[in-house]
Amino acid sequence: MNLRDLHYLLAVADGLNFKRAAEACHVSQPTLSMQIKKMEDYLGVRLFERTNKSVMLTDAGRRIVEVARRIAQDEGHIHAIATMLRDPATGEFRLGAFPTLASYVFPVYVPAIVKAFPKLRLLLIEDKTHVLMEKLNAGKIDAALLALPVEDSAFEVVPLFEDPFFLAVGHDHPLAKRKSVRTDDLTGHKLLLLDEGHCLRDQALAVCRARGAEEEQSFRATSLETLRLMVQAPQSGLMTLMPAIAASGADWLRYIPFAGKTPSRTIGLVWRKADARGDMIGVMVKALKAAQG
Amino acid sequence: MNLRDLHYLLAVADGLNFKRAAEACHVSQPTLSMQIKKMEDYLGVRLFERTNKSVMLTDAGRRIVEVARRIAQDEGHIHAIATMLRDPATGEFRLGAFPTLASYVFPVYVPAIVKAFPKLRLLLIEDKTHVLMEKLNAGKIDAALLALPVEDSAFEVVPLFEDPFFLAVGHDHPLAKRKSVRTDDLTGHKLLLLDEGHCLRDQALAVCRARGAEEEQSFRATSLETLRLMVQAPQSGLMTLMPAIAASGADWLRYIPFAGKTPSRTIGLVWRKADARGDMIGVMVKALKAAQG
DNA sequence: TCATACAATAGGTTTAGACTATCGTAGCCA
DNA sequence: TGGCTACGATAGTCTAAACCTATTGTATGA
Structure with missing residues (x-):
């Protein structure tokens, strides 16, 4: 059976006349007769009762x-x-970002995307980096904002911006009065980090470990907010690395810039190379860059 | 687009693997690749995102x-x-009969049909003869019980039984005491008939008109029951022809048989020659004949 | 680095859908 | 009654599309 045959069937059923139905279908009358007959043979039931003078549907035909x-x-x-989805800038687009980034970049990026692609239904997903990469791989999300580098040949990666780190300490911390610090200055101080799995943890470790900063082992924060509260607690003696994007200033922490070569992380957009909407995503990247400008 | 292609699409969507999908569809893998690609070109949207290692549905594909x-x-x-209707003895069968026949034959015939074709959904239609013939022609009913002859080359006709007429009169009618009558005896008596359009009227007229029986002009009955009541009314002086099948005896009429050549009507089953269920209807005729004993 | 797994491509064969021309039948009108 | 018209069915041929096998190209993993 064939969709075309079903249309033939409907055409004959509508007009109850093979010739006119054939015209409506833009085929010859014998073609129509043949195909209907073939369909009847295939189904094993007569669909039309035909005489020279009239055509009518059988019970089976009607149903x-x-x-x-x-x-x-x-x-x-x-x-x-x-037709609707032929334009890549329609349908759904699922964008992920990891937790210590999402709440800071989405407010800037989402309006930019909505403005650039008004017909796109944007869905936001917040998850840890490795979960996002799995979801990206599985097609459960279409792109993710991640800290680079991302080593996966299946992905297309475009850097968006550099996010420098500040040293964040409480007001009574030994380093609190410094105008700037060098990574060497961290040696011997106690470092509080996020829990396992947060990429910010790994990034901070990469900066500090070589310098002999000692990680506070008794506690790991599960969110940036907790981290902030722990560090700013009086006499905590703790410090942490805070990405500039999250250093709002609306709290009681001291954010001290690094002198010399500022440690930072690179944030980029990542998507599947095989995604047919690659071109559109390229345009999206431009919109994102313009938005943060 | 093609139903086959849709099955290919579903097979790939189910397994997310072209090779296995091809096996499931009993075609080669290249065939499947080709057809999916063709469909994508035709629709103008990518349905699957494919890499060497994985296949996944696009947004459009999913929908x-x-x-x-x-x-x-x-x-x-x-x-x-x-499959269900391949057996002709399934589905609906619409059977018509005219009003002065329906109530007498249906109680006998319907159980016989139901017994012979238990899977047939029997629908009964009661209407005047010419309406039944129109409906039969238009395919709105599948067969009709009619008084013969039926002159229409499009129809198949099989006689079922002879239905003799009685002369029906009230107890005080001049002919009420007769054991039998001849058609000549009707001359000069007043004849009450059914309304225009009832075939019993035409049949009765055919029997009586030649004999000079005079039709009561002031009133025509619209049902056999009314006819009965009018004729049996005291001093009515009316008579009518009553088919044997309707002469129940459970009323106050005298039913007088005709001597010699008894006038009668022939009841038969009529259906469209072109009806594919002709064979089944032939079997049905046998069942009907058996039922009437 | 070789073997494996996967989808895409190439080239040739078969099938099915399409065409034109014609038939067969019934109804209509002169 | 004979010829005309209308309708669907049949016959014979052509072509496009669906299918096959064989091969290519590219990752992955041992």
């Missing part, structure tokens, strides 16, 4: 036409969906 | 698969309908 009509409608729906 | 699944289901429904 089958009913279903065929629904199929034809659904076929129309498929075309409608395809 | 279209949803509709395709419904279409596949409906295709199944068409097969189910065809």
Whole structure:
């Protein structure tokens, strides 16, 4: 059976006349006769009762036409969906970002994306880096904002901005009065970090470990907010690395810039190379860069 | 687009693997690749995102698969309908009979048909002869019990039984005491008939008109029951022809048989020659004949 | 680095859908 | 009654599309 045949069936059922139905289908009358006959043979039931003078639906024909009509409608729906989504800037777009980034970049990026692609339904996903990469791989999200480098040949990666780190300490911390610090100055101080799995933890460790800063082992924060509260607690003696993007100033921490070569992380957009919407994502990257400008 | 292609689409969507999908569809992998690609070109949207290592649905693909699944289901429904109705003795069968016959033959015939064709859904239609013939022609009913002859080359006709007429009179009618009558005896008596359009009227007229029986002009009955009541009314002086099948005896009329050549009507079953269920209707005729004993 | 797994491509064969021309039948009108 | 028209069915041929096998290209993993 064939969708075309179903349309032939419907055409004959509508006009109850093979010649006119053939015209409506833009085929010859014998073609139509043949195909209907073939369909009847295939289904094993007569669909039309035909004489030289009249054509009418059989009981089976009537019922089958009913279903065929629904199929034809659904076929129309498929075309409608395809037409709508032919423009890549329509449909859904699922964008991920890891937790210590999401709340700071989404407020800037989302309006930019919505403005650039008003017909795109944007869905935001906040998860740890490795979960995002799995989801990206599995097609559960379409792109992710991640800290670079991302080593995966299946992904396309574009850097968006540098996010420098500040040293964050409480007001009574030994380093609190410094105008700037060098990474060497961290040696011997106690460092509080996020819990395992947060990429900010790894980034901070990469900066500090070589310098002999000693990680506070009794506690690891599970969110930036907790981290902030722990560090600013009186007599904590703790410090942490805080990304500039998260250093709002609306708290009681001291954020001290690094002198010399400022440690930083690079944030980029990552998506699947195989994604057919690659071109659109390229345009999206431009919109994002413009937004942070 | 093609139903086959939709099945290919579903197979790939289910397994997310072209090779296995091809096996499931009993075609080669290149065929599947080709057809999917062709479909994507036709619709103008990418349905799958493919790499060497993985296949996943695009947003468009996901939505279209949803509709395709419904279409596949409906295709199944068409097969189910065809399988069910492949046996002619299933589905609906609409049987008509004219009013002065219906109430007397249906109680006998319907159980016989139901017994012979238990899967047939029998629908009964009661209407005047010419309406039944129109409906039969238009395919609105499948067969009709009519008084013969039926002159229409499009119809198949089989006589079922002879229905002799009685002369029906009230107890005080001049002919009430007769053991039998001849058609000549009707001359000069007042005849009450059914309204225009009832075939019993025409049949009775055919019997009586030649004999000079005088039709009561002031009133025509619209049902056999009314006719009965009018004739049996004291001092009515009316008579009518009553088919044997309707002469129940459970009323106050005298039913007098005709001597010599008894006038009668022939009742037969009529259906369209072109009806594919002709064979089944032939079997039905046998069942009807058996039922009337 | 070789073997494996996967989808895409190339080239040739078969099938099915399409065409034109014609038939067969019934209804209509002169 | 004979010829005209309208209708669907049939016959024979052509072509496009669906299919096959064989091969390519590219990752992954031992």
